[in-house]
Amino acid sequence: MSDSSPSPHKVLIIEDDEIMRLSLEDALRMDGIPVLTAASAMEGRRVLGRNAVDLVITDIRLPDGTGADLFHEVSAAYPGLPVMVMTAFGSVPQAVELVKAGAVDYLTKPFDVGAFLEAVRRVLNTRREQRSGMTAHGAADSLGRSTAMRSVKHYVDRVAPLDSSVLITGESGVGKEVVANQIHQGSARAGKAFIKVNCAAIPLNLVESELFGHEKGAFTGADRRRVGRFEQANGGTIFLDEIAEIPPEVQVKLLRVIQERVLERVGGNDSITLDVRILAATQVDLEKAIMQGTFRSDLYWRLNVIRIDIPPLRRRPDDIPLLARRFGDGFAASMGKRVSGFSPDAESMLIEWPFPGNVRELKNLVERAVALCDGQRIEVHDLFPEAVPQPDPRGYASLREAVEAAEQEAIRNSLARCGGAVGLAAEALNISRKSLWEKMRRYGIDRQSETSR
Template structure:
């Protein structure tokens, strides 16, 4: 069966030429003269890819891209324009475009791009199952929450994961950037290959170079045998470079070469080694400021920042605090062989009032401490650190007000409330409810049975 391509262009002659060209390559082609018509067609029928102009008289390609991906985040969309602009290209990629081509089109490149995006789309997981894979990939540390900020981040991951784009994950310390990297890898076409992690801040420059690229026997004192580096270990898979802002300048140049050419050299060797690695980098620094201060290479920054994904701080996810706290309490109670039912209303109120400068990691540590100190059925303010137990209330936005309304609930009631609300909002669609809750469908099924919510 021929792949179906939707061609969107308000230039009748150019659209007709593309239709003829694509059909000669074996594609089935539909046409749309503007973005509005394209969005309507995408909602009516399935396409394997969309090829759309950017500049159009009515709805332009960027707005059409947003609307189409909002309806189907897995749809590959290729943009074309006669107005070459780095800013437009980056905006398009950030919004979820598969690629960006400049007129006059290179037809060989166009054909290759369409074939690649269709092939990758067909081998990627179905959109309705993607969130399930993300949470299962996190293993015992699922991406948990139902706040709008977290939903937006998960939606962005859903769009970016199946691509080969380099991703720069930014955010404050403790927000869970490595968890995001694992989710990106697990939902990619490289999921069956290794995910290798390197902390760039943990090693001195000479050791970090060897860690990344490997070394030959005798390359330096103590190098008593050849060692393969992390790039080789991650070949075919994903390399996660944590704390990339801490990498020394001299080593940044070698990393740039590896990213641009797909080649590395072991320390002490002149022989290049070809590697196929997708790189995900993370930092809690503002790399633009680091570039201005000459502490980070500008060319490497732009190479890493093809796609930028910000992990929201916990203070912008107030609605998620009860669910996260419940998850950590259950995990640490089991680990310490304690039977703790939940948090007292006062303790949960304190958790909701605290601004969490250390983000999810700080919350996790606070709950672990509380579980260890707790000798009763409920965690109280006495088991929490003093600065959390006596936190002043922050300014209350809608999400914080909603979270505070949950403060008097016990742990299981919080979880049951979240499941009931989500099942009602989704019309009892279990797959969609599991996606919104950030859990697997099997986990949702077990919890529905646990709380007597399973329908016959």
């Protein structure tokens, strides 16, 4: 086996024919591609366990197994790691089946070295683009691929070219700023300013000055003219995050700016004409805020021309593995760590996690996991170090058993409190009715028996 200096784009060749193995290794090295080699499936597994690679190239026939078996092992243990198979003419049908199952390509021996290098470069370039988030699906992947988020992305694509105001709603951390960015980038204003304002972070006495600017001497401490955020966004887009936090007295002036597209700086008399698209976001129920008298109804209707609701992460668990892997690859690259993917147990735990902080919480969790990880894959203890049970936690054999026991207890308690009503219990647990039924079936929980507890 041979090694090379660390590289984010390393190739592993598993080939028992020494002449072929050395020939391919030399070709890759001459092309500037770092390479590792192995002469058997067992040796290949050992190399994979010790090194981060971006492409596995394996012969379909090996002395201690088959490339097909190795492909399935790699796919399960290292999700997303591309595998290319090499085959003699007689094994082409098997290679085709592997490609259908997820292998990136197959090469029929004997093959031209130039064609081999071209195929490798193509896979590595795709891998590089995936890591930098620049694939054709990059924008969609930044939101997720679940049915719910594909619908959001479709809606974003439809409204982006328009100039109408958009109100983006959803819980904290669901990705409202990401949606705002995509709307701006998909509009005719994409090359112009995109000004983001966190309305909750501005001191109440400075909100008006921050948004609309002020003239010199407008108030104590105003020793020079200041251009406000709306003026900075002129010709482009302004994104008002946490719009519900704007105080009522400033809401009146904001309404006029939206209606008339003119503003006056604080302490000034000149009217400044604006050409700006307005995007706003909130995690607050604005209709309830209107009823409570904290938000103006006329401002709400000016902002709510087009509305995009982003569902919380717990309602779209299919997005969790995709987003986690994307965050993991990004953090691994920025930290210079050889970490790729999650163990099956770690991925299962992520899918089961409720994520009250949504995508922001997931991103922070993965960043910590990459920082703590001392292996090739992220494990459960990297994600949840504080949750790993101590030697005597009630006799549970594993973290999974402890989690399942806690989940069963929560379901039983909720059913008891709700008189066995599955719908009410699901709502109390913040999961879907279908999910609760499935968990009850898995754990053998009878709703009738729980009402007598």
